[in-house]
Amino acid sequence: MSLLTVSGSPHVHEKGNVSKIMLFVIIAMLPAFIASAWMFGIGAVKVFAVSIIACILFEWLVQKFLIKGPNTVSDYSAIVTGMLLAFNVPSNLPVWILIIGAFVSIVIGKMSFGGLGKNPFNPALVGRVFMLISFPVPMTSWPKPLESASQLTDVITGPTPLGILKESSNVAEAMSNPAMPDYLQMFWGNMGGSAGEISAIALLAGGLFLLLTRVISWHIPVSFLLGATMFAGALWLADPTIYIDPLFHLIAGGMMLAAFFMATDMVSSPMTPWGMLIFGFMGGVLTIIIRVFGAYPEGASFAILIMNAFVPLLNKIKPKRFGEEVKNG
Amino acid sequence: MLKTFKLGGVHPPENKLSAHKAIEAIEAPEKIFVPLGQNLGAPSVATVKRGDKVKTGQLIAKGEAFISAMIHSPVSGTVDKIDTHIDASGYRRDTIIITREGDEWEEGIDLSADLRKEITLSPQEIVEKVKASGIVGLGGATFPTHVKLMVPDGKKAEYLIINAVECEPYLTADHQLMLEKADEIVVGVQILMKAIGVDKAIIGIENNKPDAIEHMNKSVANFAGITVQALKVMYPQGAEKQLIKACVNREVPSGKLPIEVGCVVQNVGTAFAVYEAVQKNKPLIERVVTVTGKNVSIPSNFMARIGTPVSLLIEKAGGIPEDNGKIINGGPMMGKAINSTDVPVTKGTSGILLMSEKEAKRVREYNCVRCARCTTVCPMGLEPFLLGLAGESLDWEIAEKEQVMDCIECGSCQYTCPSGRPLLDNIRLGKFKVGQIMRSRKN
Ligand code: SF4
Ligand code: SF4
Numbered sequence: 001m002s003l004l005t006v007s008g009s010p011h012v013h014e015k016g017n018v019s020k021i022m023l024f025v026i027i028a029m030l031p032a033f034i035a036s037a038w039m040f041g042i043g044a045v046k047v048f049a050v051s052i053i054a055c056i057l058f059e060w061l062v063q064k065f066l067i068k069g070p071n072t073v074s075d076y077s078a079i080v081t082g083m084l085l086a087f088n089v090p091s092n093l094p095v096w097i098l099i100i101g102a103f104v105s106i107v108i109g110k111m112s113f114g115g116l117g118k119n120p121f122n123p124a125l126v127g128r129v130f131m132l133i134s135f136p137v138p139m140t141s142w143p144k145p146l147e148s149a150s151q152l153t154d155v156i157t158g159p160t161p162l163g164i165l166k167e168s169s170n171v172a173e174a175m176s177n178p179a180m181p182d183y184l185q186m187f188w189g190n191m192g193g194s195a196g197e198i199s200a201i202a203l204l205a206g207g208l209f210l211l212l213t214r215v216i217s218w219h220i221p222v223s224f225l226l227g228a229t230m231f232a233g234a235l236w237l238a239d240p241t242i243y244i245d246p247l248f249h250l251i252a253g254g255m256m257l258a259a260f261f262m263a264t265d266m267v268s269s270p271m272t273p274w275g276m277l278i279f280g281f282m283g284g285v286l287t288i289i290i291r292v293f294g295a296y297p298e299g300a301s302f303a304i305l306i307m308n309a310f311v312p313l314l315n316k317i318k319p320k321r322f323g324e325e326v327k328n329g
Numbered sequence: 330m331l332k333t334f335k336l337g338g339v340h341p342p343e344n345k346l347s348a349h350k351a352i353e354a355i356e357a358p359e360k361i362f363v364p365l366g367q368n369l370g371a372p373s374v375a376t377v378k379r380g381d382k383v384k385t386g387q388l389i390a391k392g393e394a395f396i397s398a399m400i401h402s403p404v405s406g407t408v409d410k411i412d413t414h415i416d417a418s419g420y421r422r423d424t425i426i427i428t429r430e431g432d433e434w435e436e437g438i439d440l441s442a443d444l445r446k447e448i449t450l451s452p453q454e455i456v457e458k459v460k461a462s463g464i465v466g467l468g469g470a471t472f473p474t475h476v477k478l479m480v481p482d483g484k485k486a487e488y489l490i491i492n493a494v495e496c497e498p499y500l501t502a503d504h505q506l507m508l509e510k511a512d513e514i515v516v517g518v519q520i521l522m523k524a525i526g527v528d529k530a531i532i533g534i535e536n537n538k539p540d541a542i543e544h545m546n547k548s549v550a551n552f553a554g555i556t557v558q559a560l561k562v563m564y565p566q567g568a569e570k571q572l573i574k575a576c577v578n579r580e581v582p583s584g585k586l587p588i589e590v591g592c593v594v595q596n597v598g599t600a601f602a603v604y605e606a607v608q609k610n611k612p613l614i615e616r617v618v619t620v621t622g623k624n625v626s627i628p629s630n631f632m633a634r635i636g637t638p639v640s641l642l643i644e645k646a647g648g649i650p651e652d653n654g655k656i657i658n659g660g661p662m663m664g665k666a667i668n669s670t671d672v673p674v675t676k677g678t679s680g681i682l683l684m685s686e687k688e689a690k691r692v693r694e695y696n697c698v699r700c701a702r703c704t705t706v707c708p709m710g711l712e713p714f715l716l717g718l719a720g721e722s723l724d725w726e727i728a729e730k731e732q733v734m735d736c737i738e739c740g741s742c743q744y745t746c747p748s749g750r751p752l753l754d755n756i757r758l759g760k761f762k763v764g765q766i767m768r769s770r771k772n
Contacts (some may be wrong), residue, residue: 005655005689006419006666008754010740011682012341012498013692016747021700075695117696117748217705271701271712321710321732322336322570323582 018116021266022076024215028206029083029261035189035199039145040091043155044195048086050095054102055082062111069115077116081105084124087196087257088301089131092143092155097135101127121308122265125301132301142192160192161252162297171244186251197254207260216264219276220283224259225250227284235292249288258287258300268308275314283307331536333561334574337708339741341564341662343537347501347621347628352509354632355645357404357432361636362673363389363425364416368465369472370396375425381408386435386612389425392463398473398676399463400425401612403634405433415669417658417678424673427636438611444512445608448520455524455607462606463613463676467598468492468503468567469659471677474599478524480588487591489522489530490576491600493545494560494567496535497660500680502617503597505630507534507541510601511548517604518555525593530555531576532597535562564662565739569594571708583735598679618642618674622683624650633674639681640670654686662740692749703742703752709735713742713752720755725766728759734767736760 036044059078063069072078085105089098105127113119132139144158159167159179168174181191189199197203210216232246249255254262263269263283270279283303290299366372371394383389383402390400406429413421434440450458460475480486491514495503507514518530532549534542536559549555558576565571570581572594579590587594595603598617605611614635621628626647633642639656643649649670657664658678703713711732719728736756743752 004653004666004668005686006668007655007689007691008666008751008757009659009664009738010662010744010753011655011657011664011666011684011689012661012744013749014339014341014745015692016702016745017692017749018695018698018747021698021747115696117698266700267698269699271699271704271714319704319710319712320336321583321735322574322708323580323585323735324710 018075018077021215022080024210024213025080025261026076026083028209028215029087029196031202031205032087032196032199032257033083035202036091036195039189039198040143040195043091043143046095047089047091047093047098047195048083050098051086051102052079052082054099055079055085055106058103058106059111062107063115067111067115072115075116078106081110081123083196084261085127087261088124088128088194088254089139090142091195092141092157093138097131097138101131104130117267119267120311121305122262122268125262125305129301129305144192145190145198158192160297161186161248162291163192165244165252166297170241172241174244183247183251191252194254197257200251200256203256203260207256210260210264216260216266217276219273220264220269220280221259223277223280224263224284225255227281228255228288229284231285231288235288243292249291253291253298254300255287258283258304262300263304263307268311270311270314272315272317272319274317274319275311278317279307279311279314282310331559331561332575333563334566334571334708336710337706337741338563338565338571339706339744340562341498341744343562344498344623345501345504345537346499346623346625347619347630348504349508350501350505350628350630352505352617352630352632355634355637355642357429357634357637358641359429360409361404361427361429361634362414362638363400363403363427363636364414364673364675365390365400365423365425366416367400367471367635367675367677368392368396368398369470370394370398372423373397373400375411375423377408377425379408379410382406383408383427384433384435386438386614392473396473396476398465399461399612401463401614402427403614403636404429406430414673415671417665417667417672417675419668439609440611444516446516448516448523448607450607452524452526455520458607459524459603462602462611464599464602464606465613465676466596467602467616467676467679468596469663469677469679471675474595474603477593477595478521480525480593484588485591486525486527486588486593487529488577488593489518489525489527490572490592490594491518491530491532491597492567492569492572492594493532493534493541493597494572495538496562496564496567497662497664497680499621499682500619500660501621502619502630502679504538504541506598506601506617507538508544511544513604514545514597514600515548515552515555516608517600517602519552520603520607521595521600522554527593528554532557533560533566533572533576534558535560535566537562565708565737565741568708568737568739570737583732613676616674616676616678618678619680620646621680622650623688624653624685625683626650635675636673638670639667639672639674642674642681643670643683650683650685652685652687653683654689655684657682657684662744663738691751694750695748697750698748700747702745702747706741706745708739708741709737711736713756714750716759717750717752717755720759725759725762729763729766733759733763
């Protein structure tokens with residue numbers, strides 16, 4: 001008989017692993033990707049391809065030559081970051097800027113901390129915000145959906161719903177702007193915006209998939225949307241001529257993308273139910289604050305990065321221990 | 330309605346390959362190895378010496394400490410020697426080695442199959458009898474049963490809870506015992522109720538054993554106070570605190586015993602052993618052991634004498650499969666991997682599980698990805714990733730602050746972790762170290 005293995009219990013494993021989780025996230029992003037390719041055409045596909053390849057390449061290089069550790073590309077997290085990064089940029093973004101963004105995401109946002117699991121911030125958001133601050137013009141010129149789908153260069157650009165709102169002095173003016181899509185169009189994704197943020201329905205479908213497969217728990221998406229709805233709702237109730245209704249906020253810009261895909265990044269979000277709820281709720285509130293009172297029309301990325309910084313603090317909220325409060329009955 | 334505990338838990342594949350296999354008595358081998366350390370407390374002290382003739386059921390070692398247990402000879406024959414022999418811990422420990430000659434039982438032991446329902450002993454006498462019969466918790470914890478039956482002053486027991494959950498995958502010993510000995514078990518439950526002075530007993534069974542639930546329900550039908558509670562399948566429901574939570578919705582406070590919330594928990598196999606001891610005068614010298622595994626040709630439930638080498642049981646189940654990589658004493662979640670098949674069956678051996686080399690391998694380790702899955706499944710509401718980290722960095726202060734001592738070592742966290750972190754390895758180290766520190770502080 002061969003030698004017996006002796007190791008501590010448990011002797012079985014659920015067989016879930018990081019690659020599997022990442023694969024599920026990739027699958028969940030496919031509906032939004034398809035919506036994006038539909039609306040923005042070949043430009044969107046190009047942005048996705050470049051972003052993913054650049055992320056994989058940077059991760060491989062750093063791991064091989066700087067960290068000198070085992071290959072980590074096989075955990076697919078670089079693909080997820082690449083896709084999320086592409087989701088967060090306009091589909092006509094020049095390729096070289098995107099590559100810089102991928103570099104910042106992977107090398108600075110993730111690998112410099114020690115790789116997957118050690119990064120305090122969502123790497124894709126680090127890359128996105130870097131690009132937004134460094135290249136504000138190309139990062140905020142939005143191709144028009146459908147019309148630009150067939151062009152690779154010289155796309156027709158147009159404003160995003162949130163951009164129109166920011167420029168208008170009151171709600172009535174924004175809504176009468178001919179470039180403003182109606183709610184149904186926005187819900188389906190027929191609006192200007194980043195490559196992956198436009199279709200609320202596609203993102204919801206992906207989010208539902210993540211919830212059903214238990215890749216994410218409900219805490220962050222629900223509290224995020226709740227925070228946004230409640231804060232936007234309070235403003236709206238106070239003065240509906242100046243502040244738009246909360247439904248608009250939910251389907252405009254990157255709200256759905258943020259709630260289901262960006263804020264739920266397991267590495268950079270809190271680890272206990274209450275921590276997650278506060279994180280999500282505050283993220284939603286901050287998003288609306290930045291949208292309404294800030295300099296930028298969209299605030300989800302900043303909101304999540306700010307909340308990422310609070311995670312160590314939020315992790316101090318302990319889960320309820322068994323036997324903590326003696327219940328009899 | 331199906332009940333369960335509410336916090337955490339996992340549902341590993343059940344793999345009850347030996348379910349419904351009738352319990353088969355195995356003839357004891359020529360040589361039998363009876364370790365002196367067979368209970369959770371202090372090892373017993375041998376009362377026989379080399380060359381002594383012993384009969385089956387005769388006392389051969391005494392539990393002298395408060396938490397310790399008597400040991401009886403599982404066979405008749407001659408004491409070969411008292412020497413060290415390997416046991417499930419992987420170490421050589423003091424063991425009484427007996428050469429078997431026939432099977433001659435001690436006087437006064439009732440070996441008939443008749444059901445004896447009448448309970449004549451007083452509570453005090455029952456506790457004495459249980460003690461004299463060497464009964465320990467047969468679920469695997471091996472805590473001396475008589476100690477649990479002595480309700481401390483100032484505390485009152487309200488419920489007796491019978492653990493018939495058998496939540497470990499693969500194991501079927503308790504299940505089969507309920508199918509074959511339901512009436513005896515119910516008498517055992519009544520004896521235990523009388524001993525601790527309660528009028529309510531709950532037998533908790535997971536509903537993946539519908540036939541056992543039905544069977545037990547029939548047997549308890551005529552007894553007021555005993556109920557069978559069907560439970561939703563959820564690991565680790567067989568852990569004392571989780572079972573109490575599931576059955577009566579009470580939470581045993583951190584660091585306290587079940588009696589704090591008026592409960593005494595006993596395993597269903599223990600109830601049967603108590604029946605045999607009290608009604609039949611038969612000490613604990615044999616037990617049901619499941620021998621199982623995906624590549625085992627005849628997964629079985631055996632009635633084996635204590636001291637029977639594991640190798641014999643495996644042989645009876647079809648021998649060691651070719652690509653065998655691991656042998657586990659117990660179930661896959663909490664059992665101990667053994668390094669030799671010379672290890673004998675002890676009072677705590679509920680099963681022998683054989684795993685192929687492939688199954689025996691752990692998954693690849695990655696960084697912790699902070700996914701919080703370990704926290705979600707921990708039935709004690711702990712944060713295993715933190716405890717694991719504390720163990721890795723030898724930070725016992727954090728380990729203690731994060732309540733490492735509350736960990737019941739159920740393994741749910743490590744089972745779930747997608748990064749394959751060796752969480753429980755590090756937590757065990759933490760429990761050991763923090764335990765030492767806490768004890769030294771007391772002195
Ligand atoms: S920390 Fe302990 S009690 Fe919690 S899941 Fe892990 S082994 Fe079980
Ligand atoms: S389950 Fe594993 S990877 Fe997830 S938080 Fe716990 S230790 Fe980290």
